[in-house]
Amino acid sequence: MKGRMWISSATVLTLGIGLMAMTLHFGRAPKASKQEVPVTITNETESLQVASSTIEKNRLILTLKNAGDRQIIAYRCDSKGKEGLTGDSTTMGELAPGSQFSILVPLAQLEQDAKTGLYKLNIAMAFFEDGTAEGNWEHAANYRNKVIGEAAAAPQIREKMALVNKADPSTVKKLSEDLKALFTPPQKLSRWQQIGYEGAMIRAYGQAQIMLREQQSPDKIEKRIIELRKITERQATLGRNLVEGRQSQ
Numbered sequence: 001m002k003g004r005m006w007i008s009s010a011t012v013l014t015l016g017i018g019l020m021a022m023t024l025h026f027g028r029a030p031k032a033s034k035q036e037v038p039v040t041i042t043n044e045t046e047s048l049q050v051a052s053s054t055i056e057k058n059r060l061i062l063t064l065k066n067a068g069d070r071q072i073i074a075y076r077c078d079s080k081g082k083e084g085l086t087g088d089s090t091t092m093g094e095l096a097p098g099s100q101f102s103i104l105v106p107l108a109q110l111e112q113d114a115k116t117g118l119y120k121l122n123i124a125m126a127f128f129e130d131g132t133a134e135g136n137w138e139h140a141a142n143y144r145n146k147v148i149g150e151a152a153a154a155p156q157i158r159e160k161m162a163l164v165n166k167a168d169p170s171t172v173k174k175l176s177e178d179l180k181a182l183f184t185p186p187q188k189l190s191r192w193q194q195i196g197y198e199g200a201m202i203r204a205y206g207q208a209q210i211m212l213r214e215q216q217s218p219d220k221i222e223k224r225i226i227e228l229r230k231i232t233e234r235q236a237t238l239g240r241n242l243v244e245g246r247q248s249q
């Protein structure tokens with residue numbers, strides 16, 4: 001499988017961050033006391049750029065913008081934790097060029113320089129719908145395998161969903177039980193493929209649990225099935241494209 005990949009030189013932005021009133025997603029954050037806590041942000045990507053950065057109530061509020069010309073389906077920010085901070089839009093839709101999104105990071109999750117007191121965050125990866133990426137090669141490879149694992153779960157999820165009758169609550173209960181029984185991924189999958197497989201199954205199971213609570217409403221059940229079918233089909237398509245190498249012809 002051919003793939004395009006590049007790692008840009010890290011761009012360091014040392015920011016003296018003060019409090020400001022700002023809108024996060026669709027809500028306006030309340031005013032709080034001013035905090036002078038500088039944060040050093042490094043960036044290994046070109047397409048993800050910092051639009052704004054503030055600290056409120058011991059949390060970093062970071063707004064990122066897709067400054068490139070391709071849709072982004074996932075990103076990775078490295079922090080103090082081993083897993084870092086990851087964002088996955090494969091179930092919600094892509095981050096279109098020019099679009100922005102905000103993340104909230106408790107300062108306790110960031111590394112802090114013992115000498116300077118600076119908090120540190122690294123924007124490590126941007127992953128595109130065509131399967132290419134910017135930034136950290138290892139993170140991108142892991143994410144590719146995660147998508148492939150999600151795609152491996154899709155046929156089984158579709159098979160179980162097809163048995164649901166919105167007017168028969170017992171079929172919704174059976175869907176939940178069947179999906180739970182499929183949590184364990186096939187041994188042939190790699191570690192990150194297994195993570196993707198498990199994640200897809202757990203999300204589908206969560207939808208089934210919601211349907212169980214709404215089993216007195218056939219219309220709501222039908223709506224959940226349609227949403228889950230769309231998510232599953234999208235994950236299957238992304239995984240198939242990566243496996244077949246369509247991302248880099």
